[in-house]
Amino acid sequence: MADKRMTEEQVVAELQSGMTIGIGGWGSRRKPMSLVRAILRSDVTDLTIVSYGGPDVGLLCAARKVKRLVYGFVSLDSIPLEPHFQAARKAGAIEATEWDEGMVQWALYAAAARLPFLPTRAGLGSDVMRVNPDLKTVKSPYGDEELLAVPALHLDAALVHLNVADARGNAAFHGPDLYFDDLFCQAATRAYVSCERIVPTGELGELTRTRIARWMVHGVVESPNGAHFTSCVPDYDRDEAFQKEYVTAAKDPDAWAAFSARFLSGDEASYQQAVKAWREEKRAVSA
Amino acid sequence: MTIATDRSISRAEICAIACAEAWRGDGEILASPMALVPSLGARLARETFEPDLLLSDGEASFVAGPWKLGGRPPATVEAWIPYRSVFDLVWSGRRHVMMGASQLDRFGNQNISCIGPFEKPTNQLLGVRGAPGNTANHATSYWVPRHSPRVFVERVDMVSGVGTDKDGGPFVDIRRVVTDLAVLDLRGPERSMRLVSVHPGVTVEDVQSATGFPLHVDDVVQSRLPTDTELRLMREVLDPKNLRDKEVAPA
Numbered sequence: 001m002a003d004k005r006m007t008e009e010q011v012v013a014e015l016q017s018g019m020t021i022g023i024g025g026w027g028s029r030r031k032p033m034s035l036v037r038a039i040l041r042s043d044v045t046d047l048t049i050v051s052y053g054g055p056d057v058g059l060l061c062a063a064r065k066v067k068r069l070v071y072g073f074v075s076l077d078s079i080p081l082e083p084h085f086q087a088a089r090k091a092g093a094i095e096a097t098e099w100d101e102g103m104v105q106w107a108l109y110a111a112a113a114r115l116p117f118l119p120t121r122a123g124l125g126s127d128v129m130r131v132n133p134d135l136k137t138v139k140s141p142y143g144d145e146e147l148l149a150v151p152a153l154h155l156d157a158a159l160v161h162l163n164v165a166d167a168r169g170n171a172a173f174h175g176p177d178l179y180f181d182d183l184f185c186q187a188a189t190r191a192y193v194s195c196e197r198i199v200p201t202g203e204l205g206e207l208t209r210t211r212i213a214r215w216m217v218h219g220v221v222e223s224p225n226g227a228h229f230t231s232c233v234p235d236y237d238r239d240e241a242f243q244k245e246y247v248t249a250a251k252d253p254d255a256w257a258a259f260s261a262r263f264l265s266g267d268e269a270s271y272q273q274a275v276k277a278w279r280e281e282k283r284a285v286s287a
Numbered sequence: 288m289t290i291a292t293d294r295s296i297s298r299a300e301i302c303a304i305a306c307a308e309a310w311r312g313d314g315e316i317l318a319s320p321m322a323l324v325p326s327l328g329a330r331l332a333r334e335t336f337e338p339d340l341l342l343s344d345g346e347a348s349f350v351a352g353p354w355k356l357g358g359r360p361p362a363t364v365e366a367w368i369p370y371r372s373v374f375d376l377v378w379s380g381r382r383h384v385m386m387g388a389s390q391l392d393r394f395g396n397q398n399i400s401c402i403g404p405f406e407k408p409t410n411q412l413l414g415v416r417g418a419p420g421n422t423a424n425h426a427t428s429y430w431v432p433r434h435s436p437r438v439f440v441e442r443v444d445m446v447s448g449v450g451t452d453k454d455g456g457p458f459v460d461i462r463r464v465v466t467d468l469a470v471l472d473l474r475g476p477e478r479s480m481r482l483v484s485v486h487p488g489v490t491v492e493d494v495q496s497a498t499g500f501p502l503h504v505d506d507v508v509q510s511r512l513p514t515d516t517e518l519r520l521m522r523e524v525l526d527p528k529n530l531r532d533k534e535v536a537p538a
Contacts, residue, residue, distance in 0.1 A: 176348070
């Protein structure tokens with residue numbers, strides 16, 4: 001019986017520069033941040049990132065890991081714009097493949113179903129067609145309508161964060177939305193699930209919430225608070241104060257250097273410790 | 288229906304009514320407002336003349352009943368609407384979104400993606416998000432809380448929401464544009480932007496000078512005033528903290 005438990009470092013050791021990597025979650029919600037932080041510490045670079053983007057994209061852009069980004073949006077939800085993503089775009093530092101967010105779903109679904117494309121109207125008539133000249137349309141074989149053929153977007157690896165998983169890779173979301181995490185896993189050659197807790201299979205919870213099945217999954221990482229500072233409800237909400245700190249730091253090179261040194265220079269345990277110390281400091285100041 | 292005689296009706300209240308009117312006649316569809324005043328408008332429409340509208344709590348539930356701006360959504364959940372179901376609903380056409388716009392042109396092309404050339408923009412905004420798919424699939428209206436030539440431009444830098452001069456397929460349906468000054472639609476010549484009504488205290492000239500392209504102007508009326516019932520609902524039930532004034536400053 002396969003035991004797929006791994007550490008963040010072991011996951012990143014299986015990634016290579018130049019890969020296409022999909023990241024689950026949505027905006028600043030349930031992002032596999034401990035895996036993203038592990039990529040920041042590695043030599044892996046030149047990545048094509050596919051994401052309903054949040055701080056995962058921002059951090060990877062800031063660390064110059066991104067060659068090309070496939071996205072519909074990048075946002076921190078409670079703070080609409082992502083400063084590192086904005087800076088990377090304004091500098092022309094990344095190849096931007098900006099699609100309608102429904103096209104991203106279709107591209108993953110096509111890859112998951114091993115289809116070359118899926119048709120849609122989303123994108124027709126918009127500048128998505130102009131800035132992505134590789135996109136083609138297809139005529140309906142049953143009528144005259146011309147539709148956008150969204151190409152399958154195959155992922156070398158998918159990274160997602162769920163509330164619970166078992167050691168074999170079955171996983172459940174306990175919050176309001178699965179987002180597209182199952183599609184990311186199914187579109188990938190190798191999918192890695194980080195989670196708040198690894199539990200015995202019988203304790204995954206409600207059947208209808210166990211939406212990631214082990215056949216989709218290659219590795220499982222137990223990473224309590226691993227989605228920080230994004231939300232992972234009901235385990236925890238977004239850390240709004242820390243997100244603000246992140247955004248403030250991201251807007252100034254010196255402040256960002258200090259932020260990186262304080263929070264991102266060590267391993268995941270030291271990140272979590274640094275966040276705890278930061279929170280205690282804030283509490284002491286406000287007391 | 289008694290028209291309110293209260294002389295202290297705020298500009299934001301006029302705007303909320305103009306937003307609510309966007310959903311009149313829509314029936315059992317998802318109303319998706321994207322900012323405070325449109326949210327107030329959608330909730331008001333459901334509480335009054337459009338009771339079958341579906342509203343999301345902003346997370347993943349359809350919720351029943353009224354709730355305050357900035358308050359907790361009602362506890363009564365009608366159905367689960369995760370993002371995947373929202374996308375399904377978009378494809379089905381049973382939705383009417385009221386989006387914002389960083390830029391909007393004469394034919395209702397909208398930009399929320401970036402300012403300047405796409406390859407190296409001078410400012411990066413959200414990205415096109417769902418705007419291309421929304422406009423290609425279902426009814427779309429726009430909300431512009433500060434009507435200015437910076438928003439109403441001759442040409443948008445990145446067409447996110449598809450306008451009437453583009454081929455977005457058979458379901459493009461741009462209903463109305465509500466701003467802090469006026470209500471507009473796309474029923475001018477060649478489906479260009481037309482001034483429908485001006486809010487009390489605003490002139491046609493005010494609107495034209497705040498718009499970076501010539502508007503089609505013929506029978507312009509004054510925007511509808513709220514009824515006493517609507518005013519009471521807004522002030523006592525849906526927005527007792529008057530957050531609407533934060534989005535549209537009192538004129």
